[in-house]
Amino acid sequence: MRTKLIGLDIGSSTVKLAAWRGGAFRLASERLPDNLVKNGAVVSPELLSRFLREMRKKHRIAGRQCAVILPEYAVFFRRMSMPATSAEQLVLNLPYEFRDYTGVESAKYTYDYAVEHTITDENGKPVSVEIVTAAAQKDVVRQYADLMRRSGLRLTVALPREMAIINL
Numbered sequence: 001m002r003t004k005l006i007g008l009d010i011g012s013s014t015v016k017l018a019a020w021r022g023g024a025f026r027l028a029s030e031r032l033p034d035n036l037v038k039n040g041a042v043v044s045p046e047l048l049s050r051f052l053r054e055m056r057k058k059h060r061i062a063g064r065q066c067a068v069i070l071p072e073y074a075v076f077f078r079r080m081s082m083p084a085t086s087a088e089q090l091v092l093n094l095p096y097e098f099r100d101y102t103g104v105e106s107a108k109y110t111y112d113y114a115v116e117h118t119i120t121d122e123n124g125k126p127v128s129v130e131i132v133t134a135a136a137q138k139d140v141v142r143q144y145a146d147l148m149r150r151s152g153l154r155l156t157v158a159l160p161r162e163m164a165i166i167n168l
Helices: 046-060 088-098 099-108 138-150 159-167
Strands: 008-009 016-022 024-031 065-069 075-083 109-120 126-137 156-158
Touching: 008 046, 008 159, 016 046, 024 046, 046 138, 065 138, 065 159, 075 088, 088 099, 088 109, 088 126, 099 109, 099 126, 109 138, 126 138, 126 156, 126 159, 138 156
Parallel strands: 008 065, 065 156
Antiparallel strands: 008 016, 016 024, 075 126, 109 126
């Protein structure tokens, strides 16, 4: 059986939650108490984790696996075209592709990509790939993983808003 994910978007003033329940897609939105999140940064993880537990209980959302949209300040997102290479080579090149954004801080980021389209030559041999890429601050991903753990959830996916929309 495929694990169903709970989707969370924690904004500065509201939390949006999406889950599959009882054969239907459920959406819930709750206004956050003041000063829990400021400019995308979680100010009080303890209170926010309690808020998330209560929200899940109120809307009867079961399950532990969750996907979280990361705050904009913590991620970079790019679409790019790269020569067709192995997956290992693509991962190895991502920090270099983001160096204009991350600078000397590139080791503080985690990188990922998804192939949108492969371009082939007339013989069907792959020539290049169109990919969407992301670089996320490692410490922010760790903070969200800890916040989810405190909330009774398990962070399975952390991604920028653009990638979440593409996955729909």
